[in-house]
Amino acid sequence: MEAITENIRREARRLLQEEAVDVVIGYQPGWDGVQPVPVFVDQAAEVDKLVYNERCTHNLAKYLVGREGYLTSRFRPSDQIVRVALVALPATLRAIVALLREYQFDRADLILLGIVDGTPVGIEPDVEVGRIAADTAKEEQIRAQTEELDGMSLAERREWWREQFSKCIRCYACRQVCPFCYCEQCIADENQPQWIERSPSLWNNMGWNLIRAYHLTGRCSGCGECDRVCPVEIPLRLINSRMLDEVEAAFGFVPGRDPDAEPALAAFQPGDTAGFIR
């Protein structure tokens, strides 16, 4: 961990001193000294703010895209493009592959300080600043929970999710942390027509959560940030990881693995099978 912190600081200092980038996005210790928070370093003198530890889980790709994103902001003239270096975890790298495939920005606009864990990622970080062990415990936990759900009858599963979704307070934190929620106008904020009503009733919450899950189908990089930030602890990660599996089973597509593959729901094969069609 210390070695990774050192590597990040060294690379950040070099990039800022050489003026190769304008900002380095990474992690710094939070107010409680435990939970790290994202930091934006734009001066070589400040690189010692940067840290890395096992609690650094934020998907920093979020800061690149969207209306206020560093690489896609409409509030900045195109000749004032900010050059960004980003501390990227494996899930962040996968998210960046998918975002590149969605033509959000150019690879050249970005320097990736990658932390890799051996899981396949369809992009080479410019600098590999560290190697960590893959988080198999979390994966196991998700698999166990999904299997438990699969063992239930439809009605029991319905009841289980009904309980989960009825907790939702519609704070949209899941949307705010997700690098794939970069729409300028989210469907949940539209009111002409208002597809998703705002009051947190069960159906409305289901509408919101299912549509978000569907919009992430074939795109989600599995960083699990939506799950982490949810204040009422809806296990959003279960839905997203299930849909990742379904997409892989049906179309052999894994988001973030192959930079040239068409995203599953933005493509088709004439021979696709769907047994349910009459």
Add this chain to the structure above:
Amino acid sequence: MLSSNQVETLSASEGVDPSTWEPRIFAFLCNWCSYVGADLAGTSRLIYPATVRIIRLPCTGRVDPMFILRSFQRGADGVLVSGCHPGDCHYSKGNFYARRRMLMFRKLLAFVGIDPRRLQMSWVSASEGSKWAQVVTDVTNEVKALGPLRA
């Protein structure tokens, strides 16, 4: 117009008599094939259950899963999406995209415990009036067996 909250309360409080209950099915039909097929069923005087509320769209590729969720919210017990046979799409490939979308959306519905049979899809061409009548009959029977959809 009722807000969805009112609809929710209504459908939760209304007693359903199984002997008279008929499912409500919202059908999203493409303008070029299935809508004309349904029209043909009508002009051919074919008899099929009066359970479908038809909504005409330019193409099944226009069907956003939001429409389907919204239908369920607004009192549909089942949704039927119907369009041109593969290769016959008026816009060449809309139905191919729709096929993948509906497949994935059914998986999502199943995972959260909504019976995926409530979302049906069919290919009905402009000349298949009798197929349309058959599809509606089959879908109605299937949704009827599932019973009303509650929040």
